[in-house]
Amino acid sequence: MAKKLRTPEEASCDPASITLLELASENDYETAFSRADSTAACPIGADGMCCKICAMGPCRLVKKGQTGVCGATLETVGARNFGRMVAAGAAGHSDHGRDLAYTLLAAAEGHAPDYQVRDPAKLREMARYLDVEVDERPVDELARDVALAAIGEFGKAQGEILYLKRAPKKRQEIWKKLGIEPRNIDREIVEMMHRTHIGNDQDAEHILDHAMRCALGDGWGGSMLATDLSDVLFGTPGPVLSEANLGVLQADEVNIIIHGHEPTLSEMIIAAATDPEMIEYAKSKGAKGITMSGICCTANEALMRQGVPLAGNFLQQELAIITGAVDAMVVDIQCIMQGIVKLADQFHTEIITTSRKAKITGATHIEFDEHRALEIAKDIVRLACDRFPERGDTHIPDETAELIPGFSHEYINYALGGTYRGSLRPLNDAIMSGRIRGVVANIGCNNPRVRHDEMHRYVVTEFLKNDVLVVETGCGAIASAKQGYLTPEAALEFAGPGLREVCETVGMPPVLHLGSCVDNSRILTVLAQMATEGGLGDDISDIPAVGMAPEWMSEKAISIATYCVASGAYVIMGHSSPVSGIEGVTQLITDRWEEKVGGRLEFTNEPEEVVRRSLAHIDKKRAALGLPEYDPDKWGKSGDWRIQEFIELPFAEKIEAAYGNSAK
Ligand code: NFS
Numbered sequence: 286m287a288k289k290l291r292t293p294e295e296a297s298c299d300p301a302s303i304t305l306l307e308l309a310s311e312n313d314y315e316t317a318f319s320r321a322d323s324t325a326a327c328p329i330g331a332d333g334m335c336c337k338i339c340a341m342g343p344c345r346l347v348k349k350g351q352t353g354v355c356g357a358t359l360e361t362v363g364a365r366n367f368g369r370m371v372a373a374g375a376a377g378h379s380d381h382g383r384d385l386a387y388t389l390l391a392a393a394e395g396h397a398p399d400y401q402v403r404d405p406a407k408l409r410e411m412a413r414y415l416d417v418e419v420d421e422r423p424v425d426e427l428a429r430d431v432a433l434a435a436i437g438e439f440g441k442a443q444g445e446i447l448y449l450k451r452a453p454k455k456r457q458e459i460w461k462k463l464g465i466e467p468r469n470i471d472r473e474i475v476e477m478m479h480r481t482h483i484g485n486d487q488d489a490e491h492i493l494d495h496a497m498r499c500a501l502g503d504g505w506g507g508s509m510l511a512t513d514l515s516d517v518l519f520g521t522p523g524p525v526l527s528e529a530n531l532g533v534l535q536a537d538e539v540n541i542i543i544h545g546h547e548p549t550l551s552e553m554i555i556a557a558a559t560d561p562e563m564i565e566y567a568k569s570k571g572a573k574g575i576t577m578s579g580i581c582c583t584a585n586e587a588l589m590r591q592g593v594p595l596a597g598n599f600l601q602q603e604l605a606i607i608t609g610a611v612d613a614m615v616v617d618i619q620c621i622m623q624g625i626v627k628l629a630d631q632f633h634t635e636i637i638t639t640s641r642k643a644k645i646t647g648a649t650h651i652e653f654d655e656h657r658a659l660e661i662a663k664d665i666v667r668l669a670c671d672r673f674p675e676r677g678d679t680h681i682p683d684e685t686a687e688l689i690p691g692f693s694h695e696y697i698n699y700a701l702g703g704t705y706r707g708s709l710r711p712l713n714d715a716i717m718s719g720r721i722r723g724v725v726a727n728i729g730c731n732n733p734r735v736r737h738d739e740m741h742r743y744v745v746t747e748f749l750k751n752d753v754l755v756v757e758t759g760c761g762a763i764a765s766a767k768q769g770y771l772t773p774e775a776a777l778e779f780a781g782p783g784l785r786e787v788c789e790t791v792g793m794p795p796v797l798h799l800g801s802c803v804d805n806s807r808i809l810t811v812l813a814q815m816a817t818e819g820g821l822g823d824d825i826s827d828i829p830a831v832g833m834a835p836e837w838m839s840e841k842a843i844s845i846a847t848y849c850v851a852s853g854a855y856v857i858m859g860h861s862s863p864v865s866g867i868e869g870v871t872q873l874i875t876d877r878w879e880e881k882v883g884g885r886l887e888f889t890n891e892p893e894e895v896v897r898r899s900l901a902h903i904d905k906k907r908a909a910l911g912l913p914e915y916d917p918d919k920w921g922k923s924g925d926w927r928i929q930e931f932i933e934l935p936f937a938e939k940i941e942a943a944y945g946n947s948a949k
Pocket of ligand 1: 581582728729730731758759761802839
């Protein structure tokens with residue numbers, strides 16, 4: 286019996302996506318939404334109860350006490366499956382970081398003339414953490430040594446990852462005591478694969494300890510290096526004004542979408558697309574100009590630094606093609622659905638793969654080479670322009686929302702403390718006084734098995750109402766951007782009185798966009814600084830904060846969740862647990878991990894439950910710190926809000942409100 290297909294409204298809560306899903310349904314275009322409806326998830330695999338790491342299986346452990354052919358218990362199988370997800374996720378983030386280090390090296394040695402050091406201050410900061418001598422050395426010389434030191438972090442022979450010292454002292458001691466300090470980034474990933482090979486590590490807790498070590502190599506290693514190197518090469522983000530959703534596509538211009546994760550090529554395509562020669566070329570093809578926009582984390586990278594609009598998040602990559610207005614979708618690595626190629630065959634859209642690590646059968650492959658980056662970028666832009674005259678009908682939804690992204694941890698410091706005294710002190714004070722109840726990091730993907738953007742929307746709305754400051758990255762941030770939460774004005778409409786007052790004073794949105802998924806390392810940095818600033822304990826686990834990925838789907842999300850837990854955070858994932866069928870493993874990643882590292886990892890697909898558990902955790906941490914109990918009525922209505930209400934009053938009431946009875 287065919288499975289029932291969801292209506293567009295059941296599949297997404299985003300109006301632009303609903304419009305295009307209607308079009309997809311009328312024209313039988315296949316998307317991840319329709320494939321999710323027609324492809325039942327394997328219930329045994331979904332619960333983590335299937336082992337396929339050798340050819341004696343696959344073993345499906347569905348009966349009580351059943352083991353694999355080798356005798357592996359359900360707990361061992363579940364821990365191995367989980368550990369391998371962490372390894373794959375950590376590999377993705379970290380390999381991305383490694384490539385950036387090689388780009389910096391090529392730039393410093395003069396082999397990549399289109400790249401340069403854009404943030405020398407950040408380069409010097411990196412140098413200090415990586416034990417590279419700074420002194421008065423020329424930028425290129427320093428950049429070369431920093432690049433080599435960064436590359437060394439992936440495979441050095443001795444010691445531990447140097448960035449671990451960016452964590453609070455107490456946290457470093459916990460890692461040392463447990464023996465989970467990552468030695469180098471690659472080694473922990475390789476060891477995870479080794480341990481989970483048939484007949485090796487067969488103690489679930491022991492495997493999961495290594496999962497934490499491997500993930501820490503991602504969070505405080507590969508991802509943190511990726512963030513810093515991107516800032517050095519392309520500039521540390523600060524606030525910019527931009528727009529989000531598929532309405533950013535232009536009917537009369539060449540539309541190029543950059544999709545994937547790396548800023549290296551996309552920065553060049555942005556430069557090429559603004560080149561007068563390229564704009565003239567677009568005009569020669571009948572277009573008025575060239576519009577760039579982004580999908581997934583490449584979008585976040587380009588948005589944070591260049592203000593390039595967001596076309597959408599993970600589940601909108603196919604919907605963008607269905608608009609008929611995308612002339613080229615240029616992809617690099619990660620989160621790119623193979624389905625876009627088949628779909629693009631029904632339109633004029635050129636799918637261009639660019640990474641030597643990621644080809645897709647049927648796509649045009651133009652391999653990126655950092656040594657002649659701009660030249661390749663121009664070839665790609667030209668190809669997009671060539672497709673423009675082939676367009677058929679276009680269906681660009683009207684929806685766009687304004688946003689102000691660009692909240693790097695440096696900018697948050699600056700915004701709160703000012704130029705001369707950049708500091709998180711005001712944030713800590715606001716939490717201590719109860720104006721801000723706590724902090725939630727809402728991150729991660731979309732998943733077509735749950736209503737697109739709905740969980741993100743629900744939890745963020747509830748947290749704002751409850752005076753919780755929300756920080757975001759990845760596709761979660763794009764979801765909030767489309768909702769209009771990433772503007773300072775959103776505080777007036779959606780935030781509780783205490784949070785609103787802080788946002789009004791600082792002039793910041795109540796939801797801060799911190800960047801792409803590798804930029805979750807910025808969240809680690811902010812948490813570490815909050816812990817060392819004073820007043821909120823002395824470790825990340827003391828802070829009234831929660832991390833979550835309510836619509837997660839990727840292995841990278843599992844790695845992020847694990848390094849956040851190992852860093853002391855309480856993490857709640859939505860959708861479903863990859864080990865839901867294994868009580869022993871569930872107990873290990875919750876209660877046992879909490880005993881060991883102070884953080885725990887839970888899964889629930891109930892949005893109300895995500896909010897309830899988060900607020901309960903925040904209040905528990907506030908109480909443990911001896912902070913006043915959160916009181917929603919304490920702060921009343923802040924300035925701008927009162928003025929807004931005053932403006933809307935009828936004239937007579939205005940007079941009375943302003944002068945009281947004496948005016949009569
Ligand atoms: Ni993160 Fe970014 Fe999006 Fe999920 Fe994919 S784009 S790295 S994995 S889907 S948030």
